[in-house]
Amino acid sequence: MELLSELTKEKNVLCVRLTGELDHHTALELRTELDEALKDEDVHHMLLNLEDLRFMDSSGIGVILGRYKTIAAREGEVVVCAISEEVNRIFEMAGMYKVLRLEEGEKSALRTLGVA
Amino acid sequence: MELLSELTKEKNVLCVRLTGELDHHTALELRTELDEALKDEDVHHMLLNLEDLRFMDSSGIGVILGRYKTIAAREGEVVVCAISEEVNRIFEMAGMYKVLRLEEGEKSALRTLGVA
Amino acid sequence: MKNEMELSIAALSQNESFARSTVAAFVSQIDPTMEELTELKTVVSEAVTNAIIHGYDENPNGRIFIQTSIEEDVVTLTITDQGKGIPNIQTAMEPLYTSKPELERSGMGFTIMENFMDEVSIQSTETTGTTVFLKKWLTKSTLPSN
Amino acid sequence: MKNEMELSIAALSQNESFARSTVAAFVSQIDPTMEELTELKTVVSEAVTNAIIHGYDENPNGRIFIQTSIEEDVVTLTITDQGKGIPNIQTAMEPLYTSKPELERSGMGFTIMENFMDEVSIQSTETTGTTVFLKKWLTKSTLPSN
Ligand SMILES: Nc1ncnc2c1ncn2[C@@H]1O[C@H](COP(=O)(O)OP(=O)(O)O)[C@@H](O)[C@H]1O
Numbered sequence: 309m310e311l312l313s314e315l316t317k318e319k320n321v322l323c324v325r326l327t328g329e330l331d332h333h334t335a336l337e338l339r340t341e342l343d344e345a346l347k348d349e350d351v352h353h354m355l356l357n358l359e360d361l362r363f364m365d366s367s368g369i370g371v372i373l374g375r376y377k378t379i380a381a382r383e384g385e386v387v388v389c390a391i392s393e394e395v396n397r398i399f400e401m402a403g404m405y406k407v408l409r410l411e412e413g414e415k416s417a418l419r420t421l422g423v424a
Numbered sequence: 425m426e427l428l429s430e431l432t433k434e435k436n437v438l439c440v441r442l443t444g445e446l447d448h449h450t451a452l453e454l455r456t457e458l459d460e461a462l463k464d465e466d467v468h469h470m471l472l473n474l475e476d477l478r479f480m481d482s483s484g485i486g487v488i489l490g491r492y493k494t495i496a497a498r499e500g501e502v503v504v505c506a507i508s509e510e511v512n513r514i515f516e517m518a519g520m521y522k523v524l525r526l527e528e529g530e531k532s533a534l535r536t537l538g539v540a
Numbered sequence: 541m542k543n544e545m546e547l548s549i550a551a552l553s554q555n556e557s558f559a560r561s562t563v564a565a566f567v568s569q570i571d572p573t574m575e576e577l578t579e580l581k582t583v584v585s586e587a588v589t590n591a592i593i594h595g596y597d598e599n600p601n602g603r604i605f606i607q608t609s610i611e612e613d614v615v616t617l618t619i620t621d622q623g624k625g626i627p628n629i630q631t632a633m634e635p636l637y638t639s640k641p642e643l644e645r646s647g648m649g650f651t652i653m654e655n656f657m658d659e660v661s662i663q664s665t666e667t668t669g670t671t672v673f674l675k676k677w678l679t680k681s682t683l684p685s686n
Numbered sequence: 687m688k689n690e691m692e693l694s695i696a697a698l699s700q701n702e703s704f705a706r707s708t709v710a711a712f713v714s715q716i717d718p719t720m721e722e723l724t725e726l727k728t729v730v731s732e733a734v735t736n737a738i739i740h741g742y743d744e745n746p747n748g749r750i751f752i753q754t755s756i757e758e759d760v761v762t763l764t765i766t767d768q769g770k771g772i773p774n775i776q777t778a779m780e781p782l783y784t785s786k787p788e789l790e791r792s793g794m795g796f797t798i799m800e801n802f803m804d805e806v807s808i809q810s811t812e813t814t815g816t817t818v819f820l821k822k823w824l825t826k827s828t829l830p831s832n
């Protein structure tokens with residue numbers, strides 16, 4: 309039990325709350341889970357709440373970019389919120405903010421995606 | 425900071441509260457500290473409160489028996505309280521209860537040593 | 541006082557977290573900051589993952605060797621595999637370059653190592669394997685705990 | 687699935703706690719109970735301390751090798767030093783026997799190992815060193831986490 313992911317759907321947004329450590333090992337499980345949820349074609353956007361993500365390495369970048377492609381094909385957005393300083397540095401190094409948007413909290417992030 | 429020891433004197437009892445892990449490495453420091461405190465010849469008894477001792481191996485047996493000798497020479501008692509099940513098993517294996525007495529809590533232990 | 545340990549693990553992905561926390565536990569002896577500890581964990585994770593995915597093509601019979609030494613405020617890491625090696629180190633180190641896009645690798649492993657460590661050097665021979673040397677000077681270090 | 691790691695440390699007393707927590711972290715993969723974990727930590731601590739004090743007479747240049755393997759619900763530990771060896775294993779294993787009473791050793795190390803593990807065996811040659819083999823079947827084990 310190294311990574312827990314809580315998935316909920318708010319209107320057309322897939323909300324993903326990650327708890328624990330995201331590395332190559334846990335990325336494999338997460339990818340499967342997210343792809344399952346993204347089979348639901350009503351989902352247009354994805355919101356990643358990283359508040360309880362204690363660790364992430366470059367495997368996390370890969371798994372997020374992979375799902376971004378699906379969302380982008382639906383002309384949706386990927387929004388990240390509650391990111392830690394360390395994870396933010398990795399996001400910046402990888403140029404992630406060219407394709408995804410950063411918000412402070414889950415509430416405000418959802419609002420920008422049209423969920424009240 | 426693997427082992428913290430808090431030493432106080434209640435009447436003629438040296439009270440020792442151990443927090444952390446007692447092994448060969450930390451036993452060396454503890455021995456020095458206890459021997460320093462036992463230079464005070466008013467000390468007749470020693471009370472070991474092991475409530476916050478998370479780990480102990482046979483090095484702990486050695487350091488306690490060594491101090492027991494000093495106390496026994498003064499015709500005092502060594503009393504142990506708030507011991508965990510694991511540490512208790514090691515005490516029993518080593519036959520520690522032939523020379524020292526077990527009490528549940530610090531208060532009752534102090535009372536048996538004549539401290540109100 | 542100098543202290544040193546060597547860890548050898550099977551090339552299994554569940555050992556990635558074990559490897560990085562073991563290095564972190566060892567380095568904790570010289571009181572790194574939480575940030576430095578996270579950086580060290582991240583680079584160990586990157587190098588061990590590379591050995592598993594690239595060095596051994598996920599063959600669990602491979603072994604990975606992680607040497608850690610601490611001396612005063614300097615941490616040295618050496619992560620070695622006896623896998624297939626890197627044909628072109630220059631190319632491999634370019635940000636975003638990956639030879640395994642099909643596994644959703646991001647090509648950011650070496651870039652992260654270079655950002656989080658003070659020295660990175662790679663030695664690799666095709667068919668005999670790869671060694672990554674990493675070095676970091678801790679900033680807020682105190683004297684070694686002994 | 688079987689998993690295995692090997693740790694090599696300098697014979698420094700501050701590595702005793704590092705060694706036992708590393709073994710505990712590794713074995714955690716197969717969900718031991720807290721009690722079993724404490725027992726494993728204790729025996730690692732005993733064997734590593736013996737290597738430092740008896741095997742190497744506290745010479746920090748000595749190295750200690752700790753091999754841990756987990757397979758289903760069985761934990762196997764092998765702790766090796768290349769120190770002075772044990773002249774008489776029978777005597778050494780007797781409860782309360784110690785060759786270093788002046789260091790306040792209690793002579794309980796091997797007794798604890800025998801109580802906390804299901805199998806204990808010792809191999810030792812004077813001048814070439816000592817290996818302690820330890821084996822434990824976990825009771826409340828679940829399937830390996832992979
Ligand atoms: N231990 C290794 N053995 C063989 N090839 C490696 C190793 N480490 C890295 N490489 C090569 O270097 C490339 C870049 O590595 P890296 O920057 O970590 O990105 P990524 O792991 O995401 O591909 C890899 O795609 C691979 O081709």
Ligand SMILES: Nc1ncnc2c1ncn2[C@@H]1O[C@H](COP(=O)(O)OP(=O)(O)O)[C@@H](O)[C@H]1O
Binds near residue numbers: 740741
């Ligand atoms: N690794 C070792 N190398 C050499 N001698 C050892 C080793 N381990 C144990 N011994 C011998 O066996 C004796 C008993 O060990 P043990 O039961 O652990 O008690 P203690 O460590 O308290 O002396 C030691 O006093 C020592 O003489």
